[in-house]
Amino acid sequence: MEQIKTDLLVIGAGSGGLSVAAGAVQMGADVVLLEGHLMGGDCLNFGCVPSKALLASGKVAHAQAHASAFGVADVVPQVDYAAAKDHVADVIAQIEPNDSVERFEGLGVRVIKEYGAFTGPNTVQAGAHSITARRIVIATGSSPMVPPIPGLADVPYLTNETLFELRDKPAHLLIIGGGPIGLEMAQAHRRLGCEVTVIEGDKALGRDDPEMAAFVLQALRDEGVQIEENALAERISGTAGAITVAAKDGRSFTGSHLLVAVGRKPNIDTLNLSAAGIDHTGRGITVDDSLRTSNRKVYAIGDVTGGAQFTHVAGYHAGVIIRSALFGMPAKQRTDHIPHATYTDPELAQIGLTESAAREKYGDRLEVVRFDLHHNDRLIAERKAKGLIKVMVVKGRPVGVSIAGHQAGEHINLWALVLANKMKMGQVAAMVSPYPTVGEIGKRAAGAYFSPRLFDNTKIKRVVRFVQRWLP
Incomplete structure (x- = not known):
C-alpha cells in the first residue's frame, strides 16, 4: 500500500x-x-455536452423542413441517426483534452x-x-435515479448514461419524466424523425414559471411531441421494441424504446x-x-x-x-444569483425568483415588467419573434428574471451579471445595445420599467411644458 x-x-x-x-x-x-x-464526469460524457450536440443535429433537420418562410424550399431531411451520434462523439472528443x-x-x-x-x-x-x-x-x-416502478427491471430501458450509445433510431421513444432532460431529448428525437411520448406524473417543467413553461410545452406539442401530464407511471411491461407504460389513471402508452429521466x-x-x-x-x-x-x-x-x-x-x-x-478566508455560497436554462427550442431560462415566489415574498412591493419578444426587430427578421421576458423588480432592483424564447439561455447572462452584483434597472437601461440584436431585449425590458414613470407622469409633463415656454 x-x-x-x-x-x-x-x-x-x-x-x-x-x-x-x-x-x-x-x-x-x-x-x-x-x-x-x-x-469530465457526467457533463462531458453523458449530460450537457452530448445532449446539446444532439439538439444541434435536431435543429439542422428542423431548419431543412421549415425553410420556405425564408424563400428556400422545404425538404424532407434525410436523417442518419448513427451519424448524428458520430457528431455527438466528435463534439465530446474535441472537448475531452481539456479534462x-x-x-x-x-x-x-x-x-x-x-x-x-x-x-x-x-x-x-x-x-x-x-x-x-x-x-x-x-x-x-x-x-x-431509476424509480422502483414495477416491471421496469424486466424491460430494456435507457438513461442519459446509455442513450448516447444507441445507434439505431427509435421508432417511438417513450420518456418517463417531463423535466429539462426529458424534454430536451424529446425534441431532439422528434426532430430526428422519431415518434415521441413524454410521460410526466405531475406537471411538465413544473419547477419553472407556469406561463413560461406553457409557452415552451405548446411549441413542443406543435412539433408533434406528445406530452402526457399527471400520468404517474404505475407499471411497465413488454419486450425490446414493444414497451408499454401503464399510468395510474388508466392511460397506457406503447413505444419501441424507453428513456427514464426522472431525476438524479x-x-x-x-x-x-x-x-x-x-x-x-x-x-x-x-x-x-x-x-x-x-x-x-x-x-x-x-x-x-x-x-x-x-x-x-x-x-x-x-x-x-x-x-x-x-x-483560510471566509467564503460562503449564494443561491439567489444562480441561473438555469432548458435548451429546448424555444429555450426557457430563469434566475432568482419566479413571479409567484416574488409575489409571495414581496407582496405589493413587487413590480413585474413584461416585454414581448415580438417587438424585437432582429427576431422578426429571423422569424423567431415569439416569447416573453419577465423581470421581477422591488424598489428598482431586479430580484428575478424569466425568459422564454429564442436563445433565452444566452440572454439570462445579462441578468446573471445584474443579480450577482445587485445592480438596478437604471444601470441596465443605461446600457447601449447595437441594433439590431436579440440582446436588446434586456435593455428594452428595462425601458418598459421606466416608460410609465416618464411618459405617464403628469408632473414631468408639467415641467417639460414649463421649460419649453422659457427656452429661447
Whole structure:
C-alpha cells in the first residue's frame, strides 16, 4: 500500500472537481485527484455536452423542413441517426483534452484512476493507495435515479448514461419524466424523425414559471411531441421494441424504446462517509453555507450536496471553497444569483425568483415588467419573434428574471451579471445595445420599467411644458 500525503485531495473529476484541482495546483498546493470512471464526469460524457450536440443535429433537420418562410424550399431531411451520434462523439472528443489525465498531470496534479473510500477523518483509500490530506473535497456528482416502478427491471430501458450509445433510431421513444432532460431529448428525437411520448406524473417543467413553461410545452406539442401530464407511471411491461407504460389513471402508452429521466441521485454509496464522520441524507451530503461537511476538514460541492444540479453550480462551488481551503478566508455560497436554462427550442431560462415566489415574498412591493419578444426587430427578421421576458423588480432592483424564447439561455447572462452584483434597472437601461440584436431585449425590458414613470407622469409633463415656454 502506497502512503501519500498531500495538501488537497479531490474525489471526483467532474466539472467541479476539475475546477478545484486546476485552481489549487496552479496556486501552489499539492493536489491529488481521484477518478474511478471517466474524466469530465457526467457533463462531458453523458449530460450537457452530448445532449446539446444532439439538439444541434435536431435543429439542422428542423431548419431543412421549415425553410420556405425564408424563400428556400422545404425538404424532407434525410436523417442518419448513427451519424448524428458520430457528431455527438466528435463534439465530446474535441472537448475531452481539456479534462484529460494528461492535461491535469501537466499542471502538476497527481491523478489516480481509482474510486476512493474514507478510512478515517482525513484518510482515503483508492486502490493500492492510502491518501492523507489536509483538506478533502468530495465532488462525486450524481447519477440517474431509476424509480422502483414495477416491471421496469424486466424491460430494456435507457438513461442519459446509455442513450448516447444507441445507434439505431427509435421508432417511438417513450420518456418517463417531463423535466429539462426529458424534454430536451424529446425534441431532439422528434426532430430526428422519431415518434415521441413524454410521460410526466405531475406537471411538465413544473419547477419553472407556469406561463413560461406553457409557452415552451405548446411549441413542443406543435412539433408533434406528445406530452402526457399527471400520468404517474404505475407499471411497465413488454419486450425490446414493444414497451408499454401503464399510468395510474388508466392511460397506457406503447413505444419501441424507453428513456427514464426522472431525476438524479448523489454518488455517495461507496465513499464510506461514516468512517470520516460526514453527515448525509438520501438527497446528498449535508454542507453549511461554506460547503463544509460535518467533518471540518472535508468539503462537498456540486450535485453530491443535493442542491441545484447544474454544471455551473459545481464550478461556482469550486471558487467558493478554493478561497476557504487554500487561503483560510471566509467564503460562503449564494443561491439567489444562480441561473438555469432548458435548451429546448424555444429555450426557457430563469434566475432568482419566479413571479409567484416574488409575489409571495414581496407582496405589493413587487413590480413585474413584461416585454414581448415580438417587438424585437432582429427576431422578426429571423422569424423567431415569439416569447416573453419577465423581470421581477422591488424598489428598482431586479430580484428575478424569466425568459422564454429564442436563445433565452444566452440572454439570462445579462441578468446573471445584474443579480450577482445587485445592480438596478437604471444601470441596465443605461446600457447601449447595437441594433439590431436579440440582446436588446434586456435593455428594452428595462425601458418598459421606466416608460410609465416618464411618459405617464403628469408632473414631468408639467415641467417639460414649463421649460419649453422659457427656452429661447
